[in-house]
Amino acid sequence: MEVINPTTEERITTLTEDNEATLQKKRDRLSMAQPAWQARPLAERITVVKKFRDLLAVNREPLSQVLTSETGKPLAQSRNEINSATARIDWLADNAAKYLSDEIMQETPDIEERIAYEPLGVIANISAWNYPYLVGVNVFVPALLAGNAVLYKPSEYASLTGLEIERLWKEAGLEKDLFLTAIGTGSIGALLLEMPFDGYFFTGSYKTGAHVYKQVAAKMVPCQCELGGKDPLYVTDDVADITAVAAATADGAFYNNGQSCCSVERIYVHESMYEQYVDAFVKEVSSWKTGAPTTEGVYFGPLTRKEQLAVLEAQVADAVQKGARVLTGGKRGEGKGYYFQPTILTDVTAAMQVMREESFGPVIGIMKVKNDEEAIAQMKDTEYGLTASVYSASRTRAEHILRQINAGTGYWNCCDRVSAALPWSGRNHSGFGTTLSHAGLRAFTNPKAYHLRKV
Numbered sequence: 001m002e003v004i005n006p007t008t009e010e011r012i013t014t015l016t017e018d019n020e021a022t023l024q025k026k027r028d029r030l031s032m033a034q035p036a037w038q039a040r041p042l043a044e045r046i047t048v049v050k051k052f053r054d055l056l057a058v059n060r061e062p063l064s065q066v067l068t069s070e071t072g073k074p075l076a077q078s079r080n081e082i083n084s085a086t087a088r089i090d091w092l093a094d095n096a097a098k099y100l101s102d103e104i105m106q107e108t109p110d111i112e113e114r115i116a117y118e119p120l121g122v123i124a125n126i127s128a129w130n131y132p133y134l135v136g137v138n139v140f141v142p143a144l145l146a147g148n149a150v151l152y153k154p155s156e157y158a159s160l161t162g163l164e165i166e167r168l169w170k171e172a173g174l175e176k177d178l179f180l181t182a183i184g185t186g187s188i189g190a191l192l193l194e195m196p197f198d199g200y201f202f203t204g205s206y207k208t209g210a211h212v213y214k215q216v217a218a219k220m221v222p223c224q225c226e227l228g229g230k231d232p233l234y235v236t237d238d239v240a241d242i243t244a245v246a247a248a249t250a251d252g253a254f255y256n257n258g259q260s261c262c263s264v265e266r267i268y269v270h271e272s273m274y275e276q277y278v279d280a281f282v283k284e285v286s287s288w289k290t291g292a293p294t295t296e297g298v299y300f301g302p303l304t305r306k307e308q309l310a311v312l313e314a315q316v317a318d319a320v321q322k323g324a325r326v327l328t329g330g331k332r333g334e335g336k337g338y339y340f341q342p343t344i345l346t347d348v349t350a351a352m353q354v355m356r357e358e359s360f361g362p363v364i365g366i367m368k369v370k371n372d373e374e375a376i377a378q379m380k381d382t383e384y385g386l387t388a389s390v391y392s393a394s395r396t397r398a399e400h401i402l403r404q405i406n407a408g409t410g411y412w413n414c415c416d417r418v419s420a421a422l423p424w425s426g427r428n429h430s431g432f433g434t435t436l437s438h439a440g441l442r443a444f445t446n447p448k449a450y451h452l453r454k455v
Contacts (some may be wrong), residue, residue: 001159001184004051006072007292007303014158017184020191022145023151026180026451027195028120029147032050033177038119038196039382042100046093046276052141052172053089056082056133063164065294070160070303071129072338077256089141091420092441096145099438100445117445119147120222121198126212127191128203129155129304130259135226136165136422136436139201140179145443151197153182153189154343157304172387173388178297180370190215198219199444204228205358206429221298224433224443227426228358230265232379233415234401235277236372236392237270245391252389252415255286258362259301261430262387262409262416266355268375278346281366282327285342290333303337303361312340312361315354316375319365324348329362352383358384372397376404385427389415 001011018026034295035044056063064078069189073081099117106113125139132154140150154162166181180347182188186208193215194199216223234253239245253264269277293301309332314449316330324345335341340361348355348365355365369375379388379401389411390398402410408425411417418424423437436441 001156001160003070003395005203005296006304006306007069007148007336009336009338012069014091014159015183018188018191020181021186023182023191023195026151026182027080027197028181029177029427030151030298034119034122034147035173036321037144037149037175037178040144040147042097043232046096048173048252049089049141051091052169052174053086053329055168055172056089056314057086059168063161064209066160066164066291067158068301069285071132071158071304072293073256073304074298074301075208076296076298081131081133085137088137088420088436090316091138092145092436093448094436095106095450096142096441099441100146110449110454114450114452116450117433117442118448119143119341120138120444120446121129121312122149122200122408123444124195124197125152126192126200126202126204127158128155130256132161133165134418138226139203140165142435142441143444144174145181145441148444149178151180151182151192153184153192156185159183173282174297199223201433201435202226204309207433209431213391221303222433222443224435226261226424226433226435227431228261228360228384229263229426229430230356230358230382230384231262231389231407231415232259232266232382232405233264233265233389234268234322234369234372234375234379234391234392234396236375236394237272238397239273240392240393241283242273242276243280246277247284249389249415250281250284250392251362254288254300254362255416257299257300257340259304259360261281262418263360263417264364264389265359266378266382267364267380268369269366270375271368271370273343274366276349278327282344286328288342290339290342292425300342301341302333303340304338306338308361309338309340312343312359312363313360314346315352315357315363316343316433318353319345319348321347322352324352324354324365334395350378356382376401379405383429386430387411387415394407 329341
């Protein structure tokens with residue numbers, strides 16, 4: 001399998017893909033090693049996880065270079081991702097004992113009622129390329145803390161990073177057969193679905209997630225799917241600083257080239273603020289630098305996947321054909337690399353692909369609305385349900401709007417952020433299940449009820 005640099009379109013290296021036989025051997029090794037890991041005290045598992053966290057921090061620069069080379073993520077953003085991953089691990093490790101230890105729920109002189117949180121066993125983690133450290137940490141860190149073994153399949157677009165993660169786990173003192181990496185394309189992921197794992201945790205598109213869920217359903221084991229979004233954002237008529245709001249929401253739409261499941265993908269603006277907002281939004285985006293992602297100060301690098309260029313071109317063409325105006329961008333970059341110009345569309349309607357289908361790139365549509373009721377109707381008009389954002393001077397007004405949106409996360413005066421202390425979950429085509437927070441720690445366990453009669 002060739003690993004291609006999306007900036008130069010040149011081959012970085014060639015990796016040997018796994019196959020059915022090698023995957024089975026890895027799964028067997030994990031199964032043999034897992035019981036001893038489960039038997040180790042939770043405090044010892046936490047110590048190993050914290051050592052892994054420290055190694056991420058110490059090796060941040062070389063790890064960032066690898067990540068940027070294979071995904072095209074600007075180097076500063078690669079560093080930010082690793083910084084965020086270490087902070088996320090801190091919360092998970094610091095709260096593991098609180099949420100994974102046995103709980104006495106009720107006790108009388110005659111009986112004790114207790115819950116024990118037992119690991120699932122051996123899990124398959126089919127991960128994503130856009131934030132391999134963050135979406136990986138969401139799964140394999142709480143899984144290991146809970147006493148599971150992990151077969152980790154990084155995306156083929158982040159395989160080198162996946163191998164670095166495996167190397168650091170070993171350096172942290174994790175036994176070699178508790179975290180193993182599966183290398184390959186989607187066909188390798190398909191093989192994993194046929195194997196007897198005790199849980200499946202997938203991050204990716206709705207189409208693939210639906211397939212994963214169907215394939216796993218008959219196994220009757222946990223299957224969580226963290227999928228995409230078409231996340232809406234509404235700017236009301238009472239915001240005090242429209243320039244600051246435009247800058248913040250532009251970053252929410254275009255950070256990591258818009259290649260985030262929780263990127264802002266649809267913007268609705270009250271008609272009284274619309275012109276000011278659009279002007280400030282265009283000015284902000286136009287000030288950001290496009291170039292080689294290894295160049296300091298670059299905000300827009302190439303897309304990670306060449307195939308996405310055609311998807312974005314089709315969305316822009318559909319929008320223009322239906323009456324949209326292109327204020328900036330709208331086409332591929334010139335020269336080598338999978339570049340797409342940051343694109344801002346106005347005069348958009350709900351009938352356009354760009355307002356209905358996930359873009360996963362630097363393209364945004366901005367729509368004028370008359371009032372909150374119209375904004376709510378537009379925000380609700382989607383098959384997805386990951387996040388929704390409202391910018392307003394009034395918290396009461398914002399929360400009233402957000403309560404009506406069927407999404408896993410609501411933002412007031414912020415967007416495109418994740419906290420380890422809060423559950424990360426989707427609704428409808430954005431998936432199901434939970435990572436992060438206490439619920440995310442316990443997602444990798446089977447609760448067992450103990451009824452203990454005293455004699």
